[in-house]
Amino acid sequence: MTRFLQKTVQLLANILPDPAQQAHQNHPCGASLQGSMFMPAAGTLAAHALLRGMPHPRMNSAVAVAIAPLALIIALSAPAHAAGQNGKTKPLPAATYTAEQAERGAETYKETCALCHGPALAGAFDTPPLTGRFVANWSGVPLRHLFDYIRHAMPLSAPGALSDEENADILAFLLRENGVAASKTPLPSKADALERVAFPHIDPTKNTAPVPK
Secondary structure, X not given: OHHXXXXXXXXXXXXXXXXXXXXXXXXXXXXXXXXXXXXXXXXXXXXXXXXXXXXXOOOOHHHHHHHHHHHHHHXXXXXXXXEOOOOOEOOOOEOOOOHHHHHHHHHHHHHHOHHHHOOOOOOEOOEOOOOOHHHHHHOOOEHHHHHHHHHHHOOOOOOOOOOHHHHXXXXXXXXXXXXXXXXXXXXXXXXXXXXXXXXXXXXXOOOEOOOOO
């Protein structure tokens, strides 16, 4: 199965169109892809991005629709997170962050993310919003998946350019803007630590989340 997953992920990377060929000069987010280097996603990163409504630096909407079934196969073939021998999944504790992290994240988001995702996280052009469905899709998922996606694929103009600390700050900002209250416990900037906490369950209609203890 591992060899199958490796071959399938490689196939995904090979069939995604080159950004230099797909970008349009009159599309700010598309044009920003020209000349950028694509960093191949490891494991099931591409599948998680597809299934959770995130953009991919070498994918247009037509390609995403065409390979969505393949991404689903990858995701379903991957081992369940925190699953025990009986196949049941143990819920992970909700991620926390500090107000200082969110403030720093707001500045970084403004400088590197707002062009495509919008200043109010509402999305722009073909880029999806970071509220509503985004929240519903990621709720309860180990935060490492979103962290890994951001650090490998974002920003579109320079994937992987941000530090782990900056990416964690952006996550803190996203949590704050989606109704998660700040706490005294900072959000980790290490992937292993983020594997042990989940994106909090948030009511996308009310934009609120349980207050962390």
